[in-house]
Amino acid sequence: MNAAVASPELAPCRPPLSLLGSEPLRAAMELVRHTLADTVPEEEASDGHPVLVIPGLGSDGLALAPLRRFCASRGYPTLDWEYGRNIGPRGDIDAWLDGLAGHVGRLLSPYRHRATLIGWSLGGLYARELAKRMRPRVRQVITLGTPFDLNADHTNVGWVLKLLGGPSADTLDEAMAQRLRTPPPVPTTSIYSRADGVVAWQCCRHVGNRRRTVRDIEVEGSHLGMGWNPEVMRIVGELLKPARKNA
Structure with missing residues (x-):
């Protein structure tokens, strides 16, 4: 499994509307592939650490149910974030995140091991x-189609920037932008697709970051189908294995 190598090959830009328009059909095809795939768990040892899955903007736990079932089938206690539909932060973003952290801490309190946090799209920013x-409670972070290095020209849902503290849908405070670009102090993997019709794939990579604990992995697929894309499932399964020794 090779991490993508950052390069200046293309400047980030808003995905073409043709990709955006084909998102539902491509996601449906990926769901069919997932349904038809062999889902019998491999013979592998799980360390039983918990996995918490956070949905993307406008969705709830149902959207990522296939991913949760996959993780659970591999022997990992898998939790929905139990925060309902993701409609973005309300009020002061730091106060909102503090509240979410307290909520997640309570969800994870029954477990001895540190958790893997998996977030799709905006949910990846939360993760x-x-x-x-x-940090003491988190083993690693995995994001799916998460544009952590973004501005309004890089996404077809630019109004999400306003949810994250921008004074308008066209700008994002530079301090906040730098904060979102900075990876957390735990192993962090960004899974992205160049065929993403919602966010610019270039914004899902850690350009210029040289930390060995940060990786970017490219897959083929849609943005909407990230939660059941078979290749995403395979990569997540590999990242969860105890052999990574990041517990």
């Missing part, structure tokens, strides 16, 4: 920020 707040 990264939670890991900065909850």
